[in-house]
Amino acid sequence: MITFIENFEKMRRYFVLLILPMFLTLILNAQTETRVAQTIKGKIINEATNEAVSYTNVGIEDTFYGTASNENGDFQLKIPEEMVSKQIFFSAVGYKNQTLPVSSLFDREFNIIKLEPQTYDIENVDVAAQSKVLTRILRMASENTPYNFVGGPFNLVCRFENGKVIDDSLQVEENAGVLIYDKTGYKLPSKTDAFLMRNYEVKKDKPDYSFSSGITNFDELLELDWVRTANSVLNPSLLSQFDLKLVDEPEVDGAAAWIISFSQANPTPEGAQDFHATSFKGEITIGKEDYSVKKIEGTVKSAKHNRQGKSLAVGSSNSDYYEDVVYDFSVTYTHLKPEIFSLHKKYRFNGQKIEETSRLTITDVQMTGVKEIADRDYFWD
Structure with missing residues (x-):
């Protein structure tokens, strides 16, 4: 039994020594890949009334990366370097979706995003x-x-x-x-x-x-x-x-x-x-x-x-x-x-x-x- 435990401990140490460098490499690569290029801040409002649009979905297209505006329409999103060239979308119930180039929001310290209320021309559909x-x-x-x-x-x-x-x-x-x-x-x-x-x-x-x-x-x-x-x-x-x-x-x-x-x-x-x-x-x-x-x-x-x-x-x-x-x-x-x-x-x-x-x-x-x-x-x- 002692021999088995000693062998097991040797194998465990060998496994750790083998895996640890790989794990550290992954961490370093992940840190490199997720370096923040810029933080986007802003407020989302109703284009017709200028009232805040609460709980708007804010995200980078084709990713699971994003956030949501608070009850006052304010949002903040850190943009990783690898997502600078992508599109950012704004989606809220009752409003038309809006999509913009991520980089277009870098020039302003605080962005105002206006969403157009969704309308339906119901009478003219089957x-x-x-x-x-x-x-x-x-x-x-x-x-x-x-x-x-x-x-x-x-x-x-x-x-x-x-x-x-x-x-x-x-x-x-x-x-x-x-x-x-x-x-x-x-x-x-x-x-x-x-x-x-x-x-x-x-x-x-x-x-x-x-x-x-x-x-x-x-x-x-x-x-x-x-x-x-x-x-x-x-x-x-x-x-x-x-x-x-x-x-x-x-x-x-x-x-x-x-x-x-x-x-x-x-x-x-x-x-x-x-x-x-x-x-x-x-x-x-x-x-x-x-x-x-x-x-x-x-x-x-x-x-x-x-x-x-x-x-x-x-x-x-x-x-x-x-x-x-x-x-x-x-x-x-x-x-x-x-x-x-x-x-x-x-x-x-x-x-x-x-x-x-x-x-x-x-x-x-x-x-x-x-x-x-x-x-x-x-x-x-």
Whole structure:
């Protein structure tokens, strides 16, 4: 055993003596090959507005060498000598790519790179091409959510209104103040994250401690926030399921926008966000400048609804559900946050014709002194 160890040690020393010169040569060569010729510094801005373009990809063509601008559009990149003769590219979501000779940026201590906003002449392309363009717009709207909407933690101060008419006679009218707590906000949009990180307190005029009778469409309203949950047409993996069409290119709040219609011939639970939907269509408004969502609206018909949520199936043994459901909904967004959620729903239940109107209005966003809420509780004193 000792002889084996001694021989092994001799072999190891021989291996090190053999490999070490080769390794040092590689290091010296690498150091020689990566000597910095110059450091490029600059700022990337929107050519039309002169506003900073955040998180722009900056790189040397045909290599994996590069960086990205910060949230203020500033960037810095050390250029190795062997890359001086190459091209440098600037690429950002919503803008046309720009490519320049690396050496052309050496003359200035600080470079201003102007990117031209990407525009689409959608009306002058065929149906298949238009669908691809609209799919890309929706994908970019989804990917830009963390930059276009407020991140957590924050509180949303809200006013909730819910009215119910039974057989053409007003039976229930509820008004409540609501405080929503969102730990991560729109920086991590997903259905799971929204469920785990968003809780609320509701102050009702007359507390109702029955789970089933305490249902007021509040959670259903929150689920319509597809920007937060990355659902339906704001889930890139589902876009191939939709028929998309350009409706209009209006100005919204003084800025250009697209209105895109979406529908499913055979609604899916994940597309319609309704397990038993038989008809599903709507429109989404997206700002051209930053791909921010301005409004989502839709109309859905459903054979039946589980009373604990429309995304849940009605089991074969369950006879306690809504029938012949038809509803319209809309969600508007402004100033980095949702503004108004509204839902108008008609259905039949226990032989009665019922019509409900629910509305949630966001009155304030609190980023400081945030109150953390541990769960979802309808009632507190």
